[in-house]
Amino acid sequence: MIKSFHVPVLLKEVLEILDPKPGQTIIDGTLGGGGHALALAKAVEPKGILLGIDLDPAALTEATERAKDAEIQTKLHFVKGNYRDIKKIVNEFGLSEINAIIIDIGISSYDLEGSNRGFSFQKHEPLDMRFDPEARPEHKSKEPFTAGFILNHYSEKELKEIFEKYSEEKFSSKIARGIIAHRQEKSIETTEDLFNIIKHSLPQALRFKAGDSARRIFQALRIEVNKELENLEKFLPDAFEVLAKGGKLAVISFHSLEDRIVKHFFLEKAKGCICPPDFPQCVCGKEPLAKILTKKPITASLEEQKENSRSIPAKLRVIQKI
Numbered sequence: 001m002i003k004s005f006h007v008p009v010l011l012k013e014v015l016e017i018l019d020p021k022p023g024q025t026i027i028d029g030t031l032g033g034g035g036h037a038l039a040l041a042k043a044v045e046p047k048g049i050l051l052g053i054d055l056d057p058a059a060l061t062e063a064t065e066r067a068k069d070a071e072i073q074t075k076l077h078f079v080k081g082n083y084r085d086i087k088k089i090v091n092e093f094g095l096s097e098i099n100a101i102i103i104d105i106g107i108s109s110y111d112l113e114g115s116n117r118g119f120s121f122q123k124h125e126p127l128d129m130r131f132d133p134e135a136r137p138e139h140k141s142k143e144p145f146t147a148g149f150i151l152n153h154y155s156e157k158e159l160k161e162i163f164e165k166y167s168e169e170k171f172s173s174k175i176a177r178g179i180i181a182h183r184q185e186k187s188i189e190t191t192e193d194l195f196n197i198i199k200h201s202l203p204q205a206l207r208f209k210a211g212d213s214a215r216r217i218f219q220a221l222r223i224e225v226n227k228e229l230e231n232l233e234k235f236l237p238d239a240f241e242v243l244a245k246g247g248k249l250a251v252i253s254f255h256s257l258e259d260r261i262v263k264h265f266f267l268e269k270a271k272g273c274i275c276p277p278d279f280p281q282c283v284c285g286k287e288p289l290a291k292i293l294t295k296k297p298i299t300a301s302l303e304e305q306k307e308n309s310r311s312i313p314a315k316l317r318v319i320q321k322i
């Protein structure tokens, strides 16, 4: 077991709002070290079911070991997969009456500190950034789709676009230009290469703050490598579909673009009548399909923020299917 694999964020709040009951079936689409999953599994003992999904085999190993230690009586299924395929995975396991689904779409402490996959600009590691280190392109002859691949193959325009879209970095243009210039001399292989390019693309007076720009650019690359926004867009309607009536869907996000996607999806499901406001009475007959349980997103208490700085940007939103 890896001691510092990950500390779950908003755990108390997740348990309170999902309010799991013995015998229920729960899915954790981002199992990680099992922080949320095992607490939920305990709450549905002894006859409940918990399905945990993760792209990273290291997470599955860690959660399996922790589950053994915790002597959980709930039926556990841990599976390597992408939460975007939730419908397919649910069918494969023959699950029905799903009472709660959660995803926690941040990055784990293990990813940043122990995976050796280049998620952190503070390390000297190869620029991989795949959550699934075994992911292979459809054509075997092609290189794996890693951060290094993007940096060495995308055009200046494409690089600028992903940096602007996913990180809102002010110096996206200059950094994209710096990458292309570096690449003409030699390829970009390590986190250190990238950090130095970012630093030297900034105006001299701002180089002392290069870490801020690097954090944003690394995040943008991670989102692009793992197609994180596309996964979320595919997951939300499919997860909602497989939920039982009364079931709850919870998302913990760490990025404003993700939170916006979740918020709009939830509003759409909770919306009733869609007649124009000047109609004297409703003719569409549309009924809400869900109730929003978090009018505003739940954020970490000051105490949790102090203990675990990773919890600071976390936002939890939950809806309940009607």
Ligand SMILES: C[S@@+](CC[C@H](N)C(=O)[O-])C[C@H]1O[C@@H](n2cnc3c(N)ncnc32)[C@H](O)[C@@H]1O
Pocket: 006, 007, 008, 009, 029, 030, 031, 032, 033, 034, 035, 036, 037, 053, 054, 055, 056, 059, 081, 082, 083, 084, 104, 105, 106, 107, 108, 131, 226, 231
């Ligand atoms: C913040 S961690 C989850 C931590 C977990 N909630 C806990 O308490 O230990 C996020 C996890 O999601 C996994 N992940 C990221 N994208 C995924 C996807 N599309 N499908 C499945 N797992 C994914 C990562 O490998 C990582 O283990």
